[in-house]
Amino acid sequence: METYEDKYNNRALVIGGGIGGIKAALDLAEGGKNVVLIDKAPSIGGLMTQLDRTFPTNNCDLCTLSPHLAESGRELHIDLLTLTELVDADSEGGKFKVTLKTSPRFIDLSRCTACGDCFKNFPECVRFTPGLDHRAPTCMRYPQSTPYAYSIDMAKCKDVDALGKVCPANAIIPDDKEKLLELEFGSIILAPGAELVDPRPLEVYGYGVLPNIVTGLEYERILSASGPTLGELIRPSDKKQPKKIAWIQCVGSRSVKEGCVSYCSSACCMYALKEAIVTKERFQNDIETAIFYMDMRTSGKDYELYLQRAKEEYGIRLVRSRPESVEREPGTDNLSITYTITENTLPVRENFDMVILSNGFRISDDLIGLAEKLGVELNEHRFAKTGAFEPVATSKHGIYVCGLFEAPKDIPETMVQASAAACMAMEDLQSEGASKKPEEEFPPERDVSKEEPRIGVFVCDCGYNIAGLINTSEMVDYAGKLPQVAVSEGVGYGCSRESLEHIQQVIQEEKLNRVVIGGCSPRTHETLFQDTIRKAGLNKYLVEIANIRDQDTWVHLDRASEASDKAKDLIRMAVTSVALSHPLKEHVLPMNKDILVVGGGVAGMTAALKLADGGFKVYLVEKSGELGGIARTIRKTLEGEDVQHFMKDLIERTTNHKNIQVLTKSMIVDHTGMPGLFTTGLQVGPRMFYRQIKHGVTILATGALANRPREYLLDEHEAVMTQLDLDGFLEDHKDKVKAWKKVVMIQCVGSRCPENPNCSRICCQSAIKNALRLLDINPEIQIYVLYRDMRTYGFQEDFYREARKRGVLFFRYEPDDSPKVSGRNERVEVIFKDPILNREITVTTDCLALSTGLVADEEDTEDLAMIFHLPRTSDGFFLEDHVKLRPVDLPVPGFFIAGTAHSPKTIRESIAQGQAAAGRAQTLLARDTINLGATVARVDSEKCAACLICVRACPFDVPFINADGYSEIDPAKCHGCGICAAECPAKAIQLMQYEDDQIMAKLDGLFERIA
Template identity: 45%
Template sequence: SPELGYGRYPNVVTSMEFERMLSASGPVGGHVTRPSDHSGPKRIAFLQCVGSRNKDNDYCSSVCCMSAIKEAVITKEHLPAAESAIFYMDIRAQGKDFDLYYERAKKDYGVRFIHSQVSRIAERPKNRNLVIVYIDGEGKPREEEFDLVVLAVGMKPAPEALDLAGMLGISLNDYGFCKTDGFSPLNTSRDGVFACGVFQGPKDIPETVVQAGAAAEAASTFLSEVRGTLTRQKEYPQERDVTGETPRIGVFICHCGINIGGIVNVPEVKEYARRLPDVAVVDENLYTCSQDTQEKIKKAIEEHHLNRVVVASCSPRTHEPLFQETIREIGLNKYLFEMANIRDQCSWVHMQLPIEATAKAKDLIRMAVAKARLLQPLEEPTLGITKKALVIGGGLAGMKAALGMARQGFASALVEKEKELGGNLRHIYHTLEGKDVQELLRDTVREVLSTPEITVFTDAEIKSVDGYLGNFRSVISAAGRDEEYEHGVVIVAVGARESQPAEYLYGKESRVVTQSELSERLALHPEEIEKYQHVVMIQCVGSRNPDHPNCSRICCLVAVKNALKLKELSPRTAVTVLYRDIRTYGLMERYYKLARERGVQFVPYAAEAKPELSVNNGNLELKVRDLMIGEETVIAPDLVVLSSAVIPYDNTQLAKMLKVPLTADKFFLEAHMKLRPVDFATDGIFLAGMAHFPKTISETIAQAGAAVARATAVIAKGYVSILPTISCVDQSRCLGCGLCESLCPFNAIRVVETEKGKKSETIAASCKGCGICSASCPQQAVTIRHFTDEELFAQIEALDEGKSLATIH
């Protein structure tokens, strides 16, 4: 981008170069500075769509908008006085909860968003500052001066990837990405070779992880008959017996780049930890989760004969299993480990209070050490697995998931609440690319019904789900009778639906329809289209508002698809799309361009100035303030099409039954947005399709494949390890009152008859160690292993000690 100064002006950098500046392992150690004079920038401009959405690369790179927003937010955390401005064409925050992050950047971090494409950048020779020339929202030319400019340069195929494609003999598309089919999104042009990630096209981390799982599932289908024949069990050294040993605790404190070290005074915390009782060694690390630090921990355990380990770093949810595995590999029981979360609970929440954050980090480490002294080795029992799946939902995701399980050699029950399979596919007729959806529907239903491993229940409901990973038992109600079904895993694919708009005269005026209703007219009554003189589409109806703050992801794609179909059937019909941001992400940008070339008009409007629709003398009248020209425009359409929000079904009862969480929008909440996008926090239950969040057909098929891959990985082993951090009943103290049984949200504790009368016992595989039973027992007869009363009281007493011991320097 020579016209934007890259390569000529030192203070113009790419988004990737700026990302490295923000990183603690980068060239400036996470301290954002200008390349020209190494001073901290006060005003930073982010320029979007540099190298994307132009005549050379007419596709969207999908991730640049959110990357810029993230970088602006992190910059504000690093440099509170810095101001950031993002120059954009459309903000493409189409991912799950991305719009919430976008709004947070504006409101909480003061990031400015300027709807303008920058044409020129000039450098002031004296101070090396950069002057940006652009057209503002009122159509007037403006100049602003910035200390640093960051260019969102987008993605393109790597030369090495092109060479690999040539060696494998697989086809590429016009952009040089791998050519795939929308209905077989992982398949390349060569059988047995599958594509995923950015090699296939620009995409974010969650979609990449999903596609990786789906590609693994597709590949493993060919290997299912020989599954496990070449696997070797990992061998561990014999576990050290630490019984009777005086605690020797190693404390490892993480800088986490500057996530922790930029706020918490880690060297001071390190010196403090040295003085804690039974601490034999203390070390600080840039990234404690790195492979080299794992080796340092192992070496310290050997050299100092450690028998307990404490890591003070980030969330146990992310990295505790890694550290447990590390100490097990050197001979310590994995439960002789404790973690203090000094990132989330110190540096992140107290980023403006470094002294207090440092003091709190000392408190948390002192408490962790106090608990570590009392930790005892625990064993993980194993249980057998029922090698069947329950798939809830008979739409595209559910059907593809059931077929995937069958290809892997496992039976499943496919439960659909409607009388027919197909879900939303029954109301979709063609894709943006022009593919026949009804043919996909017919072929998929036919394959499902002819697959012997799949038992289909239609017009059915799930009445109950009991049990745990590997050993679930569900009751399916269908055809007037209840049937019990035993299975090892669950795949949730219940879908979502188009909402019914409560505005723009919908339901009161026959000339106002939804995109789904227009799609049916275009497919089933194409002869009617020529009568329309002017069709207007309104985007973001019922979404990106306080009630539904997120984008529905697919609405812009559907609008462009239907607009192109309108123009195909009736070229003389005027089509206008009123929008806030057009979100034709990835390779679908070409269809947005094609629609403009075909004469479809796109008119932007502001969220605070929504279009107004009324009936005047029997005619529809639509008023909208066009942001391009800065004036109100009056349109007289004869059909108004609403791109209404995609909303979930009422999932509350099913979520309670499965004991899985929902988002604020009532979609199902995955275990981790980026790293575990098809898993739930509840083991053995997986997620696919629009029950997770709105998505396209190809994205739905990929997520179904990823869910199958995760489910298969669980049940193919034939057994499951049970976490020992669960409740344990001292039956000598138990009175059998049943309070614990009545309160347990997981049905994991029950009262049974024993020789000494009624007593409670824990169902180990169902217990999640939540502690409700332990906290409520009037006899103190229930203990949670690894979180015993003794350990918890030790932590509380250590916190109290800190009032006199901890010193703030």
């Protein structure tokens, strides 16, 4: 049994290498904590790696995800253990003693170059994910997999010796053994994800019997460029492109039938819309798409707009119906769906070429074992049980949860929880005084500015990958004759440890000052070679990689001599270009570790307290006279928790914390600086005194406003109130409620309408909450809920079901046929249409409760957006840096967001984001300095004519004309795209690392041969 106890004494364990686990691990690592990240699969990435695109941006998934994966493989503080499971755990005094079991991969990770020779020769014994052949053509789990290596299924391998011989890197370990590892951890984060409900037992859908019925995930694989059909949309039975596709929602979810789960899986409506949109985008009028649904639950940020686009722009047909059956159309492979719609009492049969089942999430059986070993309690749906106001804390102190194992959710919410869990875990680790992995010591940089270029060229053969097609020694000879090349050598596998050490040694012995590597892609290996030359005393920007593998030998397999010529050209281009490279300095700034939190509601206070507990100084600025925000007026949550009790405690702790300075009645008026060095001006108190705060990080938690549109007699008739009003009324006027006979609720008032097109997310659950409480007080009361779609996502569905069971009546209305309301003395008369009976119903009600939701405070957010240079959505909420992967980070570095300033959300969700913002902030605050990289635009003031073109061209508004009258680009803010450099008519701007003369030198190098 191995142990690395002597190397590091305190760390967190993250179980599950899906996107949530990766995020949590990265946040912890960036925060300076050590992490062991384990996953039972051969590579990390989880479910997300199998998706083709993600909503609502329809971006390519791997493109957005893979940098994170590579980052997690590289990060100094993370130990990545794949094929690894937790087998035993023991806790005492805040420490967890854990035994991890790593199954043999039979491949040496440090040697495997992912060339694919093993798979080519022995496809049967290289691991892949089964089911509709999810294989990528390279047969790793997916291209860009981390670790970038294969994995062998030894049980299927008949001739181990032969397999070992095909590996040119000698990476196959036939006698690789299972390893047990005993480690101690200060904290554990559970991010094991969930599995998809198996539609097989739901016989009505015919999945597993009829070939053209696939699940949503399988359809993703069909659409994916790295999938089994290489992105060609063909149906399984006859490999023909389908002309008509149907999606069926809630397959296995929202049902109490055998084999189903009763909750809502939260993500399926959006993924079905996405799949339909992507399909339509590609085939337009050549394909028909229909989605069969019960309620369209597009309640996330801007998701409603996505739904509108699906309907209006893409012509996706939405059918409100849960189909009864899917059958084979006799004599064909086509499918016929039988369904009933409310407008028609007779069932309809409709034919489709292909049917996609939107199956939901469920917790796999092995997680029950994991929870048991850790002593973590599960809820009735087998998800990890968490506290009402502690969204990521499990029942066991020191163990946190994020992502699907907490509740069904989509990726942005998973990312929020991952950062929140990392924040919580950081707190446990802090007290232990974590020691870092020994950081590598670099020798001082040699000054090469006065030297003529002495270039070393190192050509990899990468086994057969390069040398199989071209003669690398010919390359080496050729490169040796190029001007300024002092050394030219072949290095076998350049990225192996031995080769790297050799390169380092040659640089030092031969006094080289520039290096060219002829090998694979700089995208994957640049950092590695930069590190190597840095260790040899050179500035890391003095290396250039000629991509002679991925962009030459791999793509010209049938043309060896041309590939050989091209490799020479590519090496020559790199040589002429690297000769002009010069040492670059990375920009480093000291860090001010104080934090400014704007907004004193639940999210702001949560973030402030987390940071203050971590020992940081926090300024909490609140516009109004009191802390608490909207939550101060909320009495109960859907789950029945007492909000006021929680708020009282939160406000008390915030006000009394020695590290928090609360500034009420304060307004932000100006702001300058860069992350780590911000200065923000405020006007404070009733007399509006001006003061400045210096801080390193800003958290925005300015909240939203309770919407109060002048509709349905609100504020005109006493019996009409909002759900928020009713929430208080229920507590304060129980006697009056006891006398009520009827209550009508109208959903989507002031939301999902032309003035405010988005969904307010919280209103469906508040209606259910109030309906159930009304019935608790007065069981005789008759409640009518007039709705458009009931959006009780996740476990809220349980309460919706309970409400129906307890006799609450739900009537769907269409926006163009909305209810009519008029006053009848102290009561209100509501007229609405019952779509099932197709007739008007009149109810005279004691109370009309309007679900009005939340809207952004337009004026307030506009001011702040101007002052802080932050973008907003069209409805006035702040826009995060990346809606999928960075939901807590704002696009301006050093800014984070939490709570309803981001989008409408529940208290629990606001708390999670508050914790996440504090966690994200700590990733910055852990450093004493900030490294801003070296790829920044630099202005030559001599050449600048102050023409303002760069000022207009920059997508990030960085350049400005300074007091001296020329353009200035703050390296701390520059993103390094180089657009300004391209547009500058005077060529006064150069992008470091990509300077014009270096690009020209590449062209010169290329055309030298041809000329």
